[in-house]
Amino acid sequence: MIRRMLTSFATLAVFAAAVPFCHAQFGMDAPAKQKSYVTYTAEAQSIPAGQRAVLQLRFQLVPGFHVNSHTPKSDTLIPTALTLQPTAGVKPGDLVYPPGQPFSFSFDPKEKVDVYAGAFIVKLPVVATPGEHTMDATLKYQACDNASCYPPRTLPVKILFTAK
Amino acid sequence: MRRALLLIMMVSGISLVVWSGYHNIHERRLAAQEREAAHVTLIPDNSSSGSASGDAPEAPSPLLGKPAPPLSLVDLSGKQVSLSDFKGHPLVVNFWGTYCAPCKIEMPWLETFSKKYAADGFDVIGVTYDSEVGKDTISKNVRKLGVTYPILLSDPKAEKDYLADTEVLPMSFYVDRTGKVIQVTAGLGSEDQLEAMVKQTIAAGAQ
Numbered sequence: 312m313i314r315r316m317l318t319s320f321a322t323l324a325v326f327a328a329a330v331p332f333c334h335a336q337f338g339m340d341a342p343a344k345q346k347s348y349v350t351y352t353a354e355a356q357s358i359p360a361g362q363r364a365v366l367q368l369r370f371q372l373v374p375g376f377h378v379n380s381h382t383p384k385s386d387t388l389i390p391t392a393l394t395l396q397p398t399a400g401v402k403p404g405d406l407v408y409p410p411g412q413p414f415s416f417s418f419d420p421k422e423k424v425d426v427y428a429g430a431f432i433v434k435l436p437v438v439a440t441p442g443e444h445t446m447d448a449t450l451k452y453q454a455c456d457n458a459s460c461y462p463p464r465t466l467p468v469k470i471l472f473t474a475k
Numbered sequence: 476m477r478r479a480l481l482l483i484m485m486v487s488g489i490s491l492v493v494w495s496g497y498h499n500i501h502e503r504r505l506a507a508q509e510r511e512a513a514h515v516t517l518i519p520d521n522s523s524s525g526s527a528s529g530d531a532p533e534a535p536s537p538l539l540g541k542p543a544p545p546l547s548l549v550d551l552s553g554k555q556v557s558l559s560d561f562k563g564h565p566l567v568v569n570f571w572g573t574y575c576a577p578c579k580i581e582m583p584w585l586e587t588f589s590k591k592y593a594a595d596g597f598d599v600i601g602v603t604y605d606s607e608v609g610k611d612t613i614s615k616n617v618r619k620l621g622v623t624y625p626i627l628l629s630d631p632k633a634e635k636d637y638l639a640d641t642e643v644l645p646m647s648f649y650v651d652r653t654g655k656v657i658q659v660t661a662g663l664g665s666e667d668q669l670e671a672m673v674k675q676t677i678a679a680g681a682q
């Protein structure tokens with residue numbers, strides 16, 4: 312009886328250990344088709360449950376490109392903005408965007424725009440119930456390099472965190 | 476005693492399976508986001524055009540040396556304007572967008588040259604490649620830039636014929652008076668470079 316139980320347990324343990332390897336073998340083959348100039352780096356974040364806490368969302372630009380800041384100082388430029396989807400158990404506060412940095416194109420140094428380059432962090436205050444949470448969001452941005460611009464894009468973002 | 480031991484082992488085993496399943500889902504989510512983070516966009520060197528160093532922002536294009544594709548689009552007043560209306564004129568077809576800061580640096584230069592070389596028959600046609608804004612916003616931008624040359628609204632055919640798979644703005648096609656594309660540029664160059672190309676376009680195909 313005990314031997315049979317031990318055999319069943321061993322079988323289950325082998326299955327449990329094998330699942331991640333199966334994913335690595337098949338899931339990694341799908342190439343990302345979306346062309347993007349900004350990427351989001353997911354970080355496991357942990358916050359106190361039931362209290363106001365701030366999540367940090369890190370975005371990285373492809374080298375050589377910049378995007379308009381959240382306040383680009385011109386109503387014709389498209390601001391970088393994150394839109395959050397409602398998530399059960401999570402009450403978000405107002406997003407806090409970093410200030411931009413001045414940028415001018417080499418052939419017109421007088422004309423300055425306000426941009427994010429390299430990396431930037433958007434802060435998201437939340438109050439969350441205990442447990443694992445996944446918030447869906449979309450970052451809208453419009454990228455340029457030192458001489459050209461590219462049509463506006465959206466980047467899907469999944470914000471993963473644990474409230475304890 | 477043996478039963479208690481058995482029970483503990485079973486509970487431990489089931490806990491391990493549950494934890495492993497949860498851990499796997501979490502890892503998959505993180506891996507998916509890491510894959511997205513590791514995704515790199517490759518842009519041809521010429522798209523950034525080396526403008527910082529002052530090189531002419533020439534772009535390889537299948538249209539180079541070929542007749543300019545027919546173009547028939549509406550302008551901001553709703554009037555149909557065709558490339559054939561400019562037959563025999565050297566001209567620049569300039570794709571731009573309201574969100575494009577370098578385009579707005581270049582357009583007043585094009586306006587200046589359209590007037591300066593009007594006696595040579597030189598014309599400029601602006602094509603707005605900007606699906607997110609309406610005519611009012613485009614008109615407001617055009618007025619603010621002081622542009623008086625025709626501004627047309629792009630359509631999928633014009634984008635396919637001229638831009639193909641590229642999406643770089645500004646993008647300009649220099650068409651000589653015989654209707655042949657003699658130069659294509661992507662990105663902002665200097666005002667002097669632009670004027671040199673305008674002169675080249677006027678001189679090309681001249682009788």
